Amino acid sequence: MAKKDAPPRWDRKMQQRLARGEAAALGELYDRFASLVHGLAHRVLGDERAADGITRDVFTHVWEHPETYDPKQGPLRSWVAGLTHRMAVQRLRATETAALTEGGEGSTEDLERKVRHASVAARADYIVQSMPAPLRAALELAYFQRRDYRQAATDLSITEDEARRRLRLGLQLLSTAHDAGAPPGYGGAA
Amino acid sequence: MSGASGFEAYDGHDEHDEGHGGGHHEEPSTPEHRKGHKGDNGDGPVDGAGNGAGPDQPPRIPLPRASVEDTGRPLPVLDEPPPPAPLVLEHRVLKALLGAWALAACSAAETAAVEDHLGVCGSCADEALRLREAVGLLQRPESLDLDPGLRTRVLAGCLDRRPPRIPLPEWATPYDAETARLDALLQDFGDAEWHAPVRLRWFEADEATSRRTTVAGVMAHLLSVDGLVAVALGLDDPMGEIPPDAPTPAGRTESYWRASHFPPTRSVRAPWREQSHDLVRTVSFTGSTSGKLSVAYGDFALPLHDAMLDRAFECWVHAEDIAEAVDYPYAPPSPRHLNRMIDLAARVLPAALAERRRTGLASPVPGRHLAPAGEPGRSLRLEIEGLGGGEWLIPLDSPAAVGSADHEVAHVALDGVEFCHLAAGHVSPAEAAAGQLGDREAIRDVLLATASLSRM
Numbered sequence A: 001m002a003k004k005d006a007p008p009r010w011d012r013k014m015q016q017r018l019a020r021g022e023a024a025a026l027g028e029l030y031d032r033f034a035s036l037v038h039g040l041a042h043r044v045l046g047d048e049r050a051a052d053g054i055t056r057d058v059f060t061h062v063w064e065h066p067e068t069y070d071p072k073q074g075p076l077r078s079w080v081a082g083l084t085h086r087m088a089v090q091r092l093r094a095t096e097t098a099a100l101t102e103g104g105e106g107s108t109e110d111l112e113r114k115v116r117h118a119s120v121a122a123r124a125d126y127i128v129q130s131m132p133a134p135l136r137a138a139l140e141l142a143y144f145q146r147r148d149y150r151q152a153a154t155d156l157s158i159t160e161d162e163a164r165r166r167l168r169l170g171l172q173l174l175s176t177a178h179d180a181g182a183p184p185g186y187g188g189a190a
Numbered sequence B: 001m002s003g004a005s006g007f008e009a010y011d012g013h014d015e016h017d018e019g020h021g022g023g024h025h026e027e028p029s030t031p032e033h034r035k036g037h038k039g040d041n042g043d044g045p046v047d048g049a050g051n052g053a054g055p056d057q058p059p060r061i062p063l064p065r066a067s068v069e070d071t072g073r074p075l076p077v078l079d080e081p082p083p084p085a086p087l088v089l090e091h092r093v094l095k096a097l098l099g100a101w102a103l104a105a106c107s108a109a110e111t112a113a114v115e116d117h118l119g120v121c122g123s124c125a126d127e128a129l130r131l132r133e134a135v136g137l138l139q140r141p142e143s144l145d146l147d148p149g150l151r152t153r154v155l156a157g158c159l160d161r162r163p164p165r166i167p168l169p170e171w172a173t174p175y176d177a178e179t180a181r182l183d184a185l186l187q188d189f190g191d192a193e194w195h196a197p198v199r200l201r202w203f204e205a206d207e208a209t210s211r212r213t214t215v216a217g218v219m220a221h222l223l224s225v226d227g228l229v230a231v232a233l234g235l236d237d238p239m240g241e242i243p244p245d246a247p248t249p250a251g252r253t254e255s256y257w258r259a260s261h262f263p264p265t266r267s268v269r270a271p272w273r274e275q276s277h278d279l280v281r282t283v284s285f286t287g288s289t290s291g292k293l294s295v296a297y298g299d300f301a302l303p304l305h306d307a308m309l310d311r312a313f314e315c316w317v318h319a320e321d322i323a324e325a326v327d328y329p330y331a332p333p334s335p336r337h338l339n340r341m342i343d344l345a346a347r348v349l350p351a352a353l354a355e356r357r358r359t360g361l362a363s364p365v366p367g368r369h370l371a372p373a374g375e376p377g378r379s380l381r382l383e384i385e386g387l388g389g390g391e392w393l394i395p396l397d398s399p400a401a402v403g404s405a406d407h408e409v410a411h412v413a414l415d416g417v418e419f420c421h422l423a424a425g426h427v428s429p430a431e432a433a434a435g436q437l438g439d440r441e442a443i444r445d446v447l448l449a450t451a452s453l454s455r456m
Helices: A008-020 A021-047 A048-064 A076-101 A108-130 A133-144 A149-157 A159-178 B002-018 B031-036 B089-098 B098-102 B108-118 B122-135 B148-161 B170-184 B215-232 B249-259 B266-290 B304-325 B335-358 B416-423 B440-452
Strands: B197-204 B209-212 B294-296 B301-303 B376-385 B388-395 B403-416 B435-438
Touching: A008 A021, A008 A076, A008 B002, A021 A076, A021 B148, A021 B170, A021 B294, A048 A076, A048 B148, A076 A108, A108 A133, A108 B388, A133 A149, A133 A159, A149 A159, A159 B002, A159 B089, A159 B098, A159 B122, B089 B098, B089 B108, B089 B435, B098 B122, B098 B197, B122 B403, B148 B170, B148 B266, B148 B416, B170 B266, B170 B335, B197 B215, B197 B304, B209 B215, B209 B294, B215 B249, B215 B266, B215 B294, B215 B304, B249 B416, B301 B304, B304 B335, B304 B416, B335 B388, B335 B403, B335 B440, B376 B416, B376 B440, B388 B403, B403 B416, B416 B440, B435 B440
Parallel strands: B376 B403
Antiparallel strands: B197 B209, B294 B301, B376 B388, B403 B435
């Protein structure tokens, strides 16, 4: 389940500092999560300005309602990712619906398909970012650098067996992006 | 997950195999290779009893290292080798290959074997489909270069909606912004960037001076010098047990560099960032009272709020050094912050002029009289152009005098970023593109004094 490398202590302290109204905490929160938030929003919406807007909305929400995060439910990172996901998908649906009612092309099914597609793509991004680094490294070699698993094994100084295992496991994790109907599944794989 | 036990079983088999030779146990990776060894095909010494296949299993995993003599058994009826003999692998081996197969990262023979198997094995076929779909989800990570202006806008928007109970002191915001910008620049650096050579440049006794280091070395420099502020605030000294050569920026940096057996690496980023966050946090808490604190730089001291401004300035200057070393663009600070940095330089210039005069570097005061403290004195009008610019009247004859338009003897105009480069020792006073009017001696003194503000 939850990995031990992100101490929940940081999460809890951050929440307390935000609740206390510490502007410096807000800055630290931004520094830690802005690229995650912006990246996910951009993956869903495919638009820089819209991703900027979601980034603003997410941090505003966390700053105004830090108590809505419950450290018992998981890491702050997953919570922020889930929040981003919901807001971005909501925005996508709203803009697409508006375009549709204004006589745009396509059907509601197209719209739903588009939303689902964007949602899965963003969840996949998050899974890749959050999966154990060895799995990510193996996938990167095989996919982006087109190394076969034997070459990947050499590159990573692992057995071929281990290389096969990492590729399969990495893809298995990634494939769960299709599962979760809604963002609560966020971080389940992390 | 049912696959897991399969993996373990297979792992055991692999270990067993490795006993035979170096772990390269399966069939060779390319068809060419296969041809070279085709005598081995299918009849390697298979230690397979333990791997769960039926006893009548046809050709097993060929072992390239087995010599022909070792394998006297006849080939099982495989007549036509020209197209490489189909590889027959057992279910669990094929299952373990599914990830590599989905990524097209197997040999041709393995791919063919997997695909044959998918036609007859429902569970593998299901997984294969799932993994292939997962491959479609792999995307290049998007560029992580966030507009630094976004940080400012987002934070300002938040603070607008819910005013902070513990705000950042205004004089700490340039440091907060500059450290965030530098940290973002470092975000995607690989080893090549971290070890890229950088030449730190500054002016010493009116001469351009420099010191070679690396990107990581620059960060170690920032960490150790920011530590002066940390110490003043009662935080941990990043120098730890390292005794500094001198309690100055250069002294601390040199001993920090020397204390490590290896050149600094990317590992310096986290402590630097943690310290910069701690500084911002601490000054927000000590708030108004900490304004009276003074930060000792060894041979001089600055009030805390000026020290934080100075560190913001240094952070930007060195971020530019780093950006230049790795060939990235890097923008100047926001106009508001640039303005405060220029203001700091303008405020310390009179003292720098006095110091130069004391050490004989600057021309003596021409008039017989020094301006009395608090009185207007001979002044130079410093006109800074561009965003963040403004005008400053620099009293020339005494730090205690007040700049006065009525006593203006010279007028210098230059761009804000150019002025900062001059104050950082990155541009020489002679080369600084400055419009000049009036007392040339006074102008020369002020430009040299500006360069003398620079240090390692």
